Amino acid sequence: MPKETNPLNSLSDAMVEAVEKAAAATVMVNARRRFPASGVAYAANLILTADHVVERDEDIKVVLPDGSELAASLAGRDPGSDLAVLRLERNGAAIAEAASGEAQVGQLVLALGRPTLDGIQASLGIVSAIGGPVRTGRGGLLERYLRTDATPYPGFSGGPLIDTAGRVVGINTSGLARGAALTIPALLAWSVASTLATHGYVRRGFLGVRSQPVALPPAQQRLLGREQASGLLLVGVEENSPAEQGGLLIGDIIVAIGEKPVADPDELLAALVGDVVGKPATIQVVRAGQLTSVTLKIGERKD
């Protein structure tokens, strides 16, 4: 490390860059009577925002980072996770990059919002806690959430929580926990969004297992033929559940569902969102040190 390096300046510069990068994908969402809220361009023409800030189905306006105002239509909403997807008539915002992997407690994060025409707004904090599943105040179940001590300014709902590289760690909302700010992890939010964009609403898959992540020793990773540091050890299998009917056993370690590796609870939950209900799925498990797979029909979660 050269002596002249000033880490405080470097940190400051890095956060400015992170804000600029994510600000290019953060838009204003004008769909309620009170002041506007925020949203994230997560795919071409598509804006992810908080469901509770979309109070009307028509006359929805989105203001892009360049200041231009576009009409938007509601592509789908999921009050249970407080997410909604808006469709724009054209592109215009940069596409946000989702952070890969799970957020860590203590990690530096920035909350971003664009509730005014004065430009991007941001606040700094750390990831304070990771929790879930939790029943939301809106009759749903949030499989996973983050909390941060970054100040949630008015109008930040629907905006991104980002890391110091400008990648989206989650979507902020105050609509799930009686006004307290909470962040929906990006992986989960993206998955809900893709279902909403396709179907307009969310059906959630159900296996009927309780699990916890466990490290996979090198020998077992060689069995998999890929680098995967962990899997999900089954510690409970519900009676008459899809898991039981498919033959999953306590002690099995789930390592993949279909083509998707499953290394932690977030990935399991993400694998159960989307167009999966009622469809057969191949579950790859490590059982008694051997790699095997079972096929079962994924059920629908009734909340």
Add this chain to the structure above:
Amino acid sequence: MNTLLLSQSLTDDLTRVNQQVQRSVVVVHNGRMGAGAGVIWRSDGYIVTNHHVIARGRPRVTLEDGREYPARPVAKEANIDLALLHIEASGLPAALIADSHGLHVGQVVLAIGHPWGQRGAVTGGIISSLGTAETRNGGSAVPIIRADVTLAPGNSGGPLVNAAGGVIGINTMVVGGDLGVAIPSHLVEEFVNRAIGDRLEATE
């Protein structure tokens, strides 16, 4: 980079910036309840504070080294909540003034002041937004810096500084909850130049 070394040098930087700025931060008493902060703007005795800090009473100024002076109000502009004081002293440790034109949301900032009478307390955060605020008498919109640093009574008139210790603004509590609002230093500089220019003309 070794992470322990990194966090240690971040801490060292923060302490160094703080120590560098503290010398230029004064206490402004108004002879009544409460006190505010001020920034030594020029080494020949000119000190910037908030207008509302000295709006009433006879101001006195205490330097970081404990020396105390009666202060003479030179200029006030209530609409941007700024006041310029002068004390009969020279060779004062003037603050490093940074240009507030090129600021960015996300920049690291520190606020120094005397919240609830706690001398020289420092709080940290980032620039949250760069916008405008309506002035009190319904006048024009002035540019302001919002930061997510915690401020309390006693922070008024104190500096908001960047990661290099340069003053980018003067904290004011007039608008906006317990989070920081600061008047950008380029506006302060214009105010000071205007005030000192007027005064020189007046004495001619």
